[in-house]
Amino acid sequence: MKVDLNQTAIDSTVKHKIKILFIITSLGSGGAEVMLHSLLSSINRDRFEPSVISLMDKGIYGEHIEQLNIPVYCVKMLAGKPTINSAKEITNLIKQIEPDLIQGWMYHANLAAQFFNFFAQRKIPVLWSIHHSLHAISEEKPLTQGIIRFGSWSSKYVGQVAFVSEKSQAQHQQIGYSKANSCVIPNGFDTSKFKPSAEIRQNFRQELGITDQTFLIGSVARYHAMKDQANFLRAAHLLLAEYPETKFVMVGTGVDYENQALTSLIDTLGIGDNVHLLGQRSDIPQITPALDILTSSSAYGEAFPLVIGEAMSCEVTCVVTDIGDSGWIVGDTGKVIPPKNPAALAQAWQEVIKMDTAARAELAQSARHRIINKFSLVSVVAQYEDLYQSLID
CATH class of the missing domain: 3.40.50.2000 (Glycogen Phosphorylase B;)
Known part of the structure; x- marks a missing residue:
């Protein structure tokens, strides 16, 4: 029997699901959390195998995501501040999950995705998602200001930075965020769920x-x-x-x-x-x-x-x-x-x-x-x- 090597290669590629690890600051009721849930509800599960780490607690959307048969791990950092134990836990989770790609979701989680990928010695792409605009950086909390400014330097070392709006992209690039690896993907809406009634x-x-x-x-x-x-x-x-x-x-x-x-x-x-x-x-x-x-x-x-x-x-x-x-x-x-x-x-x-x-x-x-x-x-x-x-x- 003649074997079609090209078809075999295609079948092998199709069967391998891309493992994506999403790291998010928390899973409360904010807009960014809602959008992550919407994305995970609709992503092609034949192509992608998602899992989620929340730096803080599970919140209401952690439970909603688990109902999609997607694993959710909660590190329970206080106010999102890492400890030695939480750092070890995240590093071990990354080694255990063996993702093909890590996506940070919001400022604190973006840096966590970058750092813990390094500590886990995983040479895989890291993607940042920024869901915030910078109308006035001085109005942010001091810790958040520091993370934003550090991100402006380290953004050139990640695979891609995805902004949810063109204005947010322009504002961040004005303070030094990389232009070379930047894109805009807006939030999307399920018009079958939200409709007049x-x-x-x-x-x-x-x-x-x-x-x-x-x-x-x-x-x-x-x-x-x-x-x-x-x-x-x-x-x-x-x-x-x-x-x-x-x-x-x-x-x-x-x-x-x-x-x-x-x-x-x-x-x-x-x-x-x-x-x-x-x-x-x-x-x-x-x-x-x-x-x-x-x-x-x-x-x-x-x-x-x-x-x-x-x-x-x-x-x-x-x-x-x-x-x-x-x-x-x-x-x-x-x-x-x-x-x-x-x-x-x-x-x-x-x-x-x-x-x-x-x-x-x-x-x-x-x-x-x-x-x-x-x-x-x-x-x-x-x-x-x-x-x-x-x-x-």
Whole structure:
């Protein structure tokens, strides 16, 4: 029998799955964690064999990833700071997993991927993923500033640096990040998961005790200075002077009634009857379609906010601060305003509220069309898969 050596070689190549080890800082409820889960949910498992190391705890997305039959290892560093034992654990895990490629996911994990690959004596490609913009590096924590600056020097020694936005790429390259091994892969959105739903709208509004006619403005973001929830609340106070029946809902880790900074500001502004603080929720697709406006009120730090694209996929109009690529995502389907400006935010909300029903519906529909045409998850996953293959070849 004649053996086709070329076909045998092809079959051998196909059978060998590329082992990818993802190292991420934590697996909480942030946008970068959501995107990693989305990528792992859709990656071609016939070609790739993923595993994940979290430098901190498992969080809610660690459990979601394990449900995909992907192993998740948690080193449980305190505040992401390495110890001798955690360093040994990561090094041993890399030796045990024997990956073909290591991908860091966020600043701290990027450096961890680079260093521990060296300590494990694995001569394999390392890929960095940067999900952050540098509106003002001085506003970052001192440790994060140091890691960012060290990364600007060491970035030339990794296989590739993938940014989620063009603005983030340009900002990092301005402080010395390598241009030779850089690319942009935006976040992608599952438009079959995030879509308009009259049923979801009705159910969530019943949960809040409001009617379908009540105008509802939402914020979905963990509590952090860069998210600037105070800006959102001060703008709410200004809008309520003109539209007193408007309601506001805020969702995210730490955005609850135990947060004294938020509740104190709400009391000072006298808007408690109009604001709902829901804290961390794992059912965001069951919330977003109920909104009339989604707002990202961030002051700095955003690169490519997932919540904006998710809302647009649900035909929810977005009013966002011009941080990172937020404005580019929205395009002409919503409103883009300067950060740290409650008056501008309230004015933008007012402009949307004043639109007639048909015009507002047309604007919301154009938002979903923009996501489908430019930021589909299928396209983004394909870009990552092509990048992985190019680094291995």
